[in-house]
Amino acid sequence: MSQVELIDITKSYDKQxxxxxxxxxxxxxxxxxxxxGPSGSGKSTLLRMIAGLEEISGGFLKINDQTVNxxxxxxxxxxxxxxxxxxxxxxxxxxxxxxxxxxRKVEKREQQIRLMEAAEMLGLTELLKRKPRELSxxxxxxxALGRSVVSxxxxxxxxxxxxxxxxxxxxxxxxxIRRLQKQLGLTMIYVTHDQVEAMTMGDRIMVLNEGKIQQVxxxxxxxxxxxxxxxxxxxxxxxxxxxxxxxxxxGNHLIIENQLHISIDPxxxxxxxxxxxxxxxxxxxxxxxxxxxxxxxxxxxxxNVEQLGNETLIAFxxxxxxxxxxxxxxxxxxxxxxxxxxxxxxxxxxxDVETGQLIQxxxxxxxxxxxTI
Amino acid sequence: xxxxxxxxxxxxxxxxxxxxxxxKNRKLSFIxxxxxxxxxxxxxxxFLFYPMLKTIYLSFFLTxxxxxxxxxxGWDNYKxxxxxxxxxxxxxxxxxxxxxxxxxxxxxSLFLTVIANEKLKGIGVxxxxxxxxMGVSVAAASVFWLYLFNPTMGLLNKFLELLGAESIGWLxxxxxxxxxxxxxxxxxxxxxxxxxxxxxxxxxDSSLYESADIEGSSYFYKLRRITIPMLSPTLFFVITVSIxxxxxTFGQIDILTQGGPANETNLIVYSIYREAFVNYQFGxxxxxxxxxxxxxxxxxxxxxxxxxxxxxxx
Numbered sequence: 001m002s003q004v005e006l007i008d009i010t011k012s013y014d015k016q017x018x019x020x021x022x023x024x025x026x027x028x029x030x031x032x033x034x035x036x037g038p039s040g041s042g043k044s045t046l047l048r049m050i051a052g053l054e055e056i057s058g059g060f061l062k063i064n065d066q067t068v069n070x071x072x073x074x075x076x077x078x079x080x081x082x083x084x085x086x087x088x089x090x091x092x093x094x095x096x097x098x099x100x101x102x103x104r105k106v107e108k109r110e111q112q113i114r115l116m117e118a119a120e121m122l123g124l125t126e127l128l129k130r131k132p133r134e135l136s137x138x139x140x141x142x143x144a145l146g147r148s149v150v151s152x153x154x155x156x157x158x159x160x161x162x163x164x165x166x167x168x169x170x171x172x173x174x175x176x177i178r179r180l181q182k183q184l185g186l187t188m189i190y191v192t193h194d195q196v197e198a199m200t201m202g203d204r205i206m207v208l209n210e211g212k213i214q215q216v217x218x219x220x221x222x223x224x225x226x227x228x229x230x231x232x233x234x235x236x237x238x239x240x241x242x243x244x245x246x247x248x249x250x251g252n253h254l255i256i257e258n259q260l261h262i263s264i265d266p267x268x269x270x271x272x273x274x275x276x277x278x279x280x281x282x283x284x285x286x287x288x289x290x291x292x293x294x295x296x297x298x299x300x301x302x303x304n305v306e307q308l309g310n311e312t313l314i315a316f317x318x319x320x321x322x323x324x325x326x327x328x329x330x331x332x333x334x335x336x337x338x339x340x341x342x343x344x345x346x347x348x349x350x351x352d353v354e355t356g357q358l359i360q361x362x363x364x365x366x367x368x369x370x371x372t373i
Numbered sequence: 374x375x376x377x378x379x380x381x382x383x384x385x386x387x388x389x390x391x392x393x394x395x396x397k398n399r400k401l402s403f404i405x406x407x408x409x410x411x412x413x414x415x416x417x418x419x420f421l422f423y424p425m426l427k428t429i430y431l432s433f434f435l436t437x438x439x440x441x442x443x444x445x446x447g448w449d450n451y452k453x454x455x456x457x458x459x460x461x462x463x464x465x466x467x468x469x470x471x472x473x474x475x476x477x478x479x480x481x482s483l484f485l486t487v488i489a490n491e492k493l494k495g496i497g498v499x500x501x502x503x504x505x506x507m508g509v510s511v512a513a514a515s516v517f518w519l520y521l522f523n524p525t526m527g528l529l530n531k532f533l534e535l536l537g538a539e540s541i542g543w544l545x546x547x548x549x550x551x552x553x554x555x556x557x558x559x560x561x562x563x564x565x566x567x568x569x570x571x572x573x574x575x576x577x578d579s580s581l582y583e584s585a586d587i588e589g590s591s592y593f594y595k596l597r598r599i600t601i602p603m604l605s606p607t608l609f610f611v612i613t614v615s616i617x618x619x620x621x622t623f624g625q626i627d628i629l630t631q632g633g634p635a636n637e638t639n640l641i642v643y644s645i646y647r648e649a650f651v652n653y654q655f656g657x658x659x660x661x662x663x664x665x666x667x668x669x670x671x672x673x674x675x676x677x678x679x680x681x682x683x684x685x686x687x
Contacts, residue, residue, distance in 0.1 A: 053583050074589035086584035090602040099598070100588025151588065 009059035034202030079148035241323040257319025286347035287325035290340030432659035450660035463644035473555040482566035507564030511624035573607030
């Protein structure tokens with residue numbers, strides 16, 4: 001059963017251009033659903049519309065099969081965690097957590113039971129008597145989560161909850177939030193601009209750009225088969241290498257950025273039109289080291305090298321684009337050095353230049369990437 | 374050995390030079406700092422510190438009509454004013470006046486602020502109206518109320534007439550005069566108080582209210598648990614400033630009642646003015662001024678002591 005359903009939702013301010021347009025979506029019960037997009041894409045607005053903090057300009061919003069467009073936030077039976085945590089600075093941690101229960105006049109004993117349960121779960125037992133200003137960023141974050149836990153609402157909304165934390169804490173909280181959600185069986189709608197967060201946390205992801213849905217799907221699907229150029233370049237780090245390309249008249253040779261000539265077996269590119277300009281993309285980990293290999297070797301000039309310890313990122317100049325390769329292990333490469341790189345046509349993704357839509361995704365990628373145990 | 378010695382010596386002279394440059398820099402930055410402070414130091418000295426010291430000095434003397442000191446009397450001026458019935462009455466009136474005006478001003482302004490903070494069409498018009506009395510000078514406002522209070526042609530008495538009630542001598546009846554002056558003062562102070570409170574209200578993070586909405590809080594629950602506590606630093610400021618202002622009220626008294634009837638509205642600052650520039654008793658006027666200064670100082674200190682505990686700073 002789908003818990004949240006959005007039917008042709010639109011949002012516009014003062015009857016001007018739409019901020020959100022034609023959003024159709026259904027979110028299943030118990031699902032961790034991530035809304036991701038660059039700033040200004042409308043993802044927070046969409047979340048606030050689900051919460052009831054913003055009016056819905058058009059379309060229907062259903063929660064548990066009931067249209068809730070007209071209901072105020074408190075009657076939608078959901079909880080929300082804000083980016084700045086929205087803690088009350090004059091109240092203690094305990095009072096902050098119980099704020100909503102007191103407002104709803106929940107029985108005193110029940111309040112204490114829920115408080116203890118949440119405090120234990122989030123490791124806040126020691127901090128209950130403190131004020132928010134006496135807490136670290138991570139602790140405040142946990143108090144905000146506690147407020148959402150005690151409400152016992154089946155649907156939880158989060159608006160960039162980790163963006164105020166440092167990198168190490170963020171990785172830690174990602175795991176905690178994910179565990180909490182599974183443990184309590186919550187339906188989660190989570191907004192972020194960070195594609196790493198989206199990839200690592202979401203059961204499903206929706207990529208939003210300029211108020212339009214770009215793609216909805218599992219993280220791996222978005223990574224392997226991005227439906228358009230926006231998703232291709234937005235999901236994945238480092239981002240997908242893209243370049244303009246065209247076929248030679250014979251249809252067996254591809255020329256990328258007027259520099260790379262790649263011979264292609266016609267079987268690999270059955271569905272790709274040969275008579276027009278294309279965009280091709282290839283993931284950084286699919287630009288293989290070319291030493292001791294024979295076919296499809298290209299010598300590219302290295303313009304930057306980043307040592308990460310377990311792997312090395314090498315930037316190459318390809319026409320007007322900068323391509324990045326991710327090689328496992330440690331490589332010593334000089335700036336300006338010509339490096340042999342293997343580019344296999346099976347790994348190429350083809351996009352339409354005008355519409356940006358995917359024509360064909362990488363053949364091999366689909367087969368090999370996901371290992372199921 | 375000798376080389377090491379000379380190296381040490383060279384090092385020492387170097388350290389000495391560094392020390393000297395440091396000292397010079399410190400001196401230079403001190404002079405620069407003083408230059409920045411100089412304008413305000415001069416202004417404060419001429420218009421604040423000097424008159425204050427002069428007042429303390431004068432309070433120990435008897436003076437002639439020009440204000441020149443004649444006889445040193447020590448603490449006599451102070452002893453005298455505490456037996457002076459006019460001064461004591463002024464003191465009592467002042468406290469009554471504070472008691473009438475401050476709580477009402479703050480409560481009315483708070484009410485207006487909460488209303489004016491709603492997101493409604495044309496709310497800007499109301500905000501402008503509510504804060505407009507801030508732009509009206511004391512003199513203009515007093516004259517305006519003088520007409521309202523006029524016993525025969527004033528609007529207030531016309532109103533009472535319509536209702537069939539007896540007309541009231543607002544500014545001439547001893548039972549009503551202080552009340553009338555208080556009403557005028559409340560009306561004048563609402564603009565300032567409203568503006569400060571509105572500023573405080575708007576600096577409360579809207580996500581606190583949104584979060585409370587989602588958790589199911591009612592309007593009054595939010596007002597009691599969020600608005601009032603979050604506004605407490607602003608309320609504290611407004612109350613402190615209002616009390617100090619009430620203690621120093623002069624303009625409206627001078628225009629509306631001149632302290633009358635029967636000294637009923639003779640507030641302490643007005644009494645000081647009368648003592649100095651009507652009775653030409655600069656010595657005892659100075660003593661009264663010093664007493665007032667100490668009173669305000671004590672009141673404010675007391676307020677900080679008591680209020681601080683109830684105020685939630687971020």
